[in-house]
Structure formats: structure tokens, C-alpha cells
Amino acid sequence: MKKIKKQTVGDLAVIACVIIICGLWFSALQSGGKSPIAIIYKDGKIAEEAALSEDRVIRLDGVVIQISDGKIRFADADCPDRLCVKSGWLYKNGDTAACVPSKTVITIKNNREKAPYAVTF
């Protein structure tokens, strides 16, 4: 069995790395302008790019997606754990929800084409 040590250099280095990476990544996600759109992926392909300004219901195989009041969510799904429905409403840049069993992903992007990852990562 491994020798028991108190907190060591390695532990602190790991913690420092996590904090730095998290900080940078979160701040990269925060950047963003106005008028977000929802991109709906189905089976790895873009099924729909929906403006959030117009209330509507989108039915795809296995899921029901609802847009209301500038927000979008999985309103209903056939999957076993329904984690997608629990994800709730998405509305700001980077918000993402997935129904992995039905291979459906919704992600919010700012309309003005601006790739936050291209710069930082």
C-alpha cells in the first residue's frame, strides 16, 4: 500500500492546474454578444438552427424540443433517464444539453459568428 503522506507538492500542483484551467475556460465561455441562436444536432449533424425569438415546438425522433420566451429546452423525451429534460432551459452562449440515448444535442451560440475556442484553445 502506498505510503501515506500529508499534502504534498504534487497535490498542490494538481489543484493549482485545475484552478487555472477552469478560470481560463469559464472566462472564455462567458464572452459573447447578443441574439443567440440554438443549434440542434441529431446523429452528429445539424438538424436545425433555430432563432430563440420565435416560440415553437420542434419534434425530432425521440425528443420534443420547445422554444419559449427566448429560451430552449428538451420538453419531453423517450430516453430512460430523461437527463435531457432535467437539463432545463438554455439561453446563453455555451449553454448545452444533450439527450445522449437519442443522439440529440442542443447548444446555444451567438449569432454573430465568433468562435470563442479558436483564440483560446
Next chain:
Amino acid sequence: MNTKKITLIAILSALAVVLSVAEGMLVPDIAFLPPGAKPGLANIVVMFAAGFLGSIPAFFITVLKSFFVFLTRGATAFFMSIGGGILSTCMLCILLKIKKLPMSYTGIGIICAVVHNAGQLICACVVTGTFSLINYAPALLAFGAVTGFLTGTVLKYTVPAINKALKNFR
């Protein structure tokens, strides 16, 4: 491989399965995390098994735990569980093999939990065929670091007592 060792592996496997099922029922969904993110309490057991019994029992417990996920939560959950579990247990065994690693179970716990979450995220990206789930990465990284810190630190301070209790099991 003697009877005592097999018995211990069986007990640890049962413990890992119970912890992974129980945390799914007890832990509420946390706001900014993807629903279904869990603290990974069973990792305490896997880390202990890897340190006390070796790599093979650790992998055995990891796979068995995922098999229970398959029985209770279906194929997608199984795929994500085994993806995260195998990757994390590989990392764990590598770290434990390094001599004079300047790190306690706290650091090892953090790394393994983060790698576990990364493995699950990669699996989710593969299944859905889209890279956009990467948006969950920073939240999962932070969450994994916190839960790994807790599980690793719990193990660090309980290992002396467990070692004493199990000295006849070696």
C-alpha cells in the same frame, strides 16, 4: 490468488456497486452541471483496491460496477460508465506504479476523478457525434476536482485503519 483475497475482492465489488447505485439516488442534480454528474464515491473503493490488491482487482471492480449500470440504467449509461471508469482506473494504476510520486491520495483522487469525467464526456461526444458537449468541460473539470479531492482525502485518512483491520487479508 487465495480465498481471503477473493473474498475481499467480492466485498469491495459489492461496496462499489452499492455506493454507485446509492449516490445516484441520494445526490441531487446540481445547477450548472450536466444532469447525471455524480461524485463517484465508488472511486474510493477502486483506489483502495488498486493500492491494496493491485491493478487487476481494480479493473475487475470497475467493469463489474459498469455492468450494474447497464442492468439498472441501460446501454448508453453503461457506455459512459465504462469509458470513464476504464480511463480513470488506467490513470490510477499508472500513478500508483510511479515510484516516489510527490503526491498523496488527494492529488491522485483529483486526477482520477477529472480523467473519469473526461472519459465520460468523450463517450458522450462519440455517441452523439458532436463536439459541442465540450461546453460542459469546465464545469465537469471543477466538479471532478472537488469530488476527487474529497474521495482521495477520505481514503488518505482511512487507509491506516483499513490496513490494520485487513492485515490478515494480504
